[in-house]
Amino acid sequence: MEDEDDCPELVPIDSQPRPPAEQIPVTIITGYLGAGKTTLLNYILTEQHNKRIAVILNEFGEGSALEKSLAVSQAGELYEEWLELRNGCLCCSVKDNGLKAIENLMEKKGKFDYILLETTGLADPGAVASMFWVDAELGSDIYLDGIVTVIDAKYGMQHITEEKPDGLVNEAARQIALADLTIINKTDLVNEEELAQLRDTVSSINGLVKILATQRSRIDLSEVLDLHSFDNKNSANLAEKLHLVKSTRPHLDKSILTVTFEVAGNLSEDVLNIFIQNLLWEKTFKNKEGLPMSVIRLKGIVSLPGKTHQVMLQGVHELYELDETPELWGEKPRINRLVFIGRNLDRDVLQEQFISTVVQAGDRI
Numbered sequence: 001m002e003d004e005d006d007c008p009e010l011v012p013i014d015s016q017p018r019p020p021a022e023q024i025p026v027t028i029i030t031g032y033l034g035a036g037k038t039t040l041l042n043y044i045l046t047e048q049h050n051k052r053i054a055v056i057l058n059e060f061g062e063g064s065a066l067e068k069s070l071a072v073s074q075a076g077e078l079y080e081e082w083l084e085l086r087n088g089c090l091c092c093s094v095k096d097n098g099l100k101a102i103e104n105l106m107e108k109k110g111k112f113d114y115i116l117l118e119t120t121g122l123a124d125p126g127a128v129a130s131m132f133w134v135d136a137e138l139g140s141d142i143y144l145d146g147i148v149t150v151i152d153a154k155y156g157m158q159h160i161t162e163e164k165p166d167g168l169v170n171e172a173a174r175q176i177a178l179a180d181l182t183i184i185n186k187t188d189l190v191n192e193e194e195l196a197q198l199r200d201t202v203s204s205i206n207g208l209v210k211i212l213a214t215q216r217s218r219i220d221l222s223e224v225l226d227l228h229s230f231d232n233k234n235s236a237n238l239a240e241k242l243h244l245v246k247s248t249r250p251h252l253d254k255s256i257l258t259v260t261f262e263v264a265g266n267l268s269e270d271v272l273n274i275f276i277q278n279l280l281w282e283k284t285f286k287n288k289e290g291l292p293m294s295v296i297r298l299k300g301i302v303s304l305p306g307k308t309h310q311v312m313l314q315g316v317h318e319l320y321e322l323d324e325t326p327e328l329w330g331e332k333p334r335i336n337r338l339v340f341i342g343r344n345l346d347r348d349v350l351q352e353q354f355i356s357t358v359v360q361a362g363d364r365i
């Protein structure tokens with residue numbers, strides 16, 4: 001789906017659900033060491049916009065650092081604050097730590113319009129993303145808007161294809177697997193052929209992701225901000241978008257790839273939950289070599305019996321959510337579309353399992 005960018009549809013205003021007015025978007029900016037994350041942040045801060053943006057630098061969700069730097073851009077002026085964070089384990093305690101610190105800062109300084117968070121080059125953005133996502137559900141002031149991965153045009157390929165010792169995930173590839181947008185930066189350092197190769201590799205990992213190319217991370221802000229990748233605000237064309245996604249071939253034997261399939265019918269919600277939990281939590285699905293499938297990102301549109309609206313399925317790491325969208329099925333055929341991004345995924349095995357359990361149970365309802 002690279003460069004697939006359709007104009008927003010004209011929709012009557014009241015049919016557009018919005019997050020509650022006070023909720024503030026967080027965009028996670030990730031990418032391998034030196035790819036251009038900070039350059040992107042600085043660019044966003046200096047661009048013309050009327051937003052009051054809080055930028056969180058340094059790692060967030062690793063180790064037990066006591067102090068993190070937080071810079072706030074207000075009316076073009078950049079100033080820094082040092083915040084004390086009690087303990088850095090963001091993935092296991094939801095309402096604490098970094099998030100609390102942001103909320104405290106907002107109490108003190110007034111609200112921000114937007115939060116940008118740069119992870120370290122080696123971080124797993126999934127853990128950070130999960131935290132914000134869960135928190136939004138718990139009625140936080142903040143919601144996760146999207147994950148943006150910056151890739152070094154010159155060294156990206158090397159980072160992505162580097163083989164890791166058995167069982168370890170390649171961090172650069174995982175960052176791409178999780179991304180809603182990838183920015184291939186430093187295009188001044190490569191020729192067109194190298195750039196095209198890198199694009200192909202990126203889409204072979206993540207068949208859903210949009211790919212843009214930049215120099216000095218210069219990018220139209222509307223491409224980066226307000227993506228609404230984790231809520232149903234942009235669900236209008238999701239079914240069509242998912243329909244265009246293709247299963248990919250891995251660029252290396254054990255690398256991350258995308259698999260997708262479509263199946264008609266109504267699903268049993270209970271059995272669907274069991275299927276996803278087996279896949280994400282129990283890891284009971286194996287590919288033909290007997291290796292456990294591991295899903296990093298999951299997206300779908302499903303049809304549940306008795307529901308007139310399309311239901312969106314979203315997953316990051318071990319979290320997932322079924323969320324009714326404003327889209328009606330109407331006269332459209334009820335086709336479930338699922339996209340999985342991860343390792344050791346076997347499309348045929350997944351599809352067979354899905355049909356023999358979730359769809360068949362749905363048929364019996």
Ligand SMILES: Nc1nc2c(ncn2[C@@H]2O[C@H](COP(=O)(O)OP(=O)(O)OP(=O)(O)O)[C@@H](O)[C@H]2O)c(=O)[nH]1
Pocket residue numbers: 031032033034035036037038039040120121150185186187188189214215216217
């Ligand atoms: N040639 C070239 N250099 C760039 C470009 N964009 C950024 N750089 C340089 O690349 C280096 C790394 O950029 P940063 O923005 O600090 O990268 P980062 O991802 O934040 O790096 P870490 O936080 O250390 O992981 C800096 O020296 C930038 O000036 C570009 O488009 N072309």
Ligand SMILES: [Zn+2]
Pocket residue numbers: 037038039118
């Ligand atoms: Zn940086």
